Amino acid sequence: MVSYITVPQKTSWMETPPRSPALRHLSWMLLARMPWLDQVSKPLQSWITKLFGQPEEPTYRVKDFLNGVWLGHVLHPVFVTVPLGAWSTTLMLDLAWLFDENNDVARCADMTMWLGLVGAGASAVTGVTNWVDTDGAEQRTGMLHALLNSGLTALNLTSAILRAAGKRRPAITLSTLSYAISLYSAYLGGELSYSAAIGVNHVAWQGGSDEFVAVMDEFDLVQGKPTRVDVAGIPAVLLKDGPTIYALAATCSHLGGPLDEGTYENGVLSCPWHHSGFRVCDGSVAHSPAVYAQPTFAVRTNNGKIELRRLEHA
Numbered sequence: 001m002v003s004y005i006t007v008p009q010k011t012s013w014m015e016t017p018p019r020s021p022a023l024r025h026l027s028w029m030l031l032a033r034m035p036w037l038d039q040v041s042k043p044l045q046s047w048i049t050k051l052f053g054q055p056e057e058p059t060y061r062v063k064d065f066l067n068g069v070w071l072g073h074v075l076h077p078v079f080v081t082v083p084l085g086a087w088s089t090t091l092m093l094d095l096a097w098l099f100d101e102n103n104d105v106a107r108c109a110d111m112t113m114w115l116g117l118v119g120a121g122a123s124a125v126t127g128v129t130n131w132v133d134t135d136g137a138e139q140r141t142g143m144l145h146a147l148l149n150s151g152l153t154a155l156n157l158t159s160a161i162l163r164a165a166g167k168r169r170p171a172i173t174l175s176t177l178s179y180a181i182s183l184y185s186a187y188l189g190g191e192l193s194y195s196a197a198i199g200v201n202h203v204a205w206q207g208g209s210d211e212f213v214a215v216m217d218e219f220d221l222v223q224g225k226p227t228r229v230d231v232a233g234i235p236a237v238l239l240k241d242g243p244t245i246y247a248l249a250a251t252c253s254h255l256g257g258p259l260d261e262g263t264y265e266n267g268v269l270s271c272p273w274h275h276s277g278f279r280v281c282d283g284s285v286a287h288s289p290a291v292y293a294q295p296t297f298a299v300r301t302n303n304g305k306i307e308l309r310r311l312e313h314a
């Protein structure tokens with residue numbers, strides 16, 4: 001007989017109790033009423049995935065670049081600050097213009113509007129690149145976030161054109177409406193980062209022993225086969241290549257996938273979930289969607305046992 005201590009009704013992070021603040025609950029209700037988001041997301045994700053190709057193809061380097069592998073940091077939040085900052089300035093300048101219709105203030109408002117549009121383009125491209133490797137509630141929320149951003153960018157583009165045509169008052173109405181939408185869209189983006197942990201380093205909080213810990217018998221480790229071991233409570237994956245044994249954290253820094261279930265080829269261990277690749281020699285990222293290096297371990301053998309000690313990373 002099954003007896004529940006708590007009723008397992010929760011189906012996604014959007015329902016995480018408490019259900020207040022109201023905005024999170026309202027967002028969940030909104031997303032639950034939009035099942036068509038999934039129907040749009042899946043074909044779009046599969047089309048973008050095909051466009052980027054496979055990690056061994058040259059086109060995949062574009063994905064690596066847009067994800068931020070070269071920066072060692074997710075690129076999307078870097079660009080997000082541009083439209084948010086620029087359009088906040090536009091709003092302030094527009095309010096100032098409404099008081100005295102100063103031409104210099106109007107020109108500055110127009111410049112920040114265009115700056116925001118350029119930033120919105122970069123933000124959209126990098127955001128979509130992050131989103132393509134999500135699923136479930138995160139995929140749906142990301143889709144709504146993207147649609148809202150597309151809508152508000154279209155409003156701002158129209159506003160910029162109206163400004164150029166001298167129709168400043170209707171232009172200000174449109175950009176103010178767009179700004180209000182951007183606040184909610186920014187909230188959804190924040191939920192994806194801070195509640196659903198999209199774009200964060202999933203091994204940032206993993207510690208490890210400062211002493212060598214015996215993890216398995218040396219002769220039980222099979223050549224080329226990723227093998228999961230426990231290092232004082234931290235999961236690690238061992239990889240034997242020729243005479244050398246490498247050890248990385250087993251939890252993928254991208255979204256926590258099990259690297260010990262991945263594949264190994266040419267010095268790179270690939271995650272089974274979204275195919276991030278890590279160089280076993282130093283844990284660095286060989287290809288995205290991961291952008292954060294895997295923690296590595298010092299390895300030694302001692303009386304037939306493999307022993308590991310966590311290395312600190314700069």
Ligand code: FES
Pocket residue numbers: 252253254255256257271272273274275276289290
């Ligand atoms: S969890 Fe996404 S690539 Fe590993």
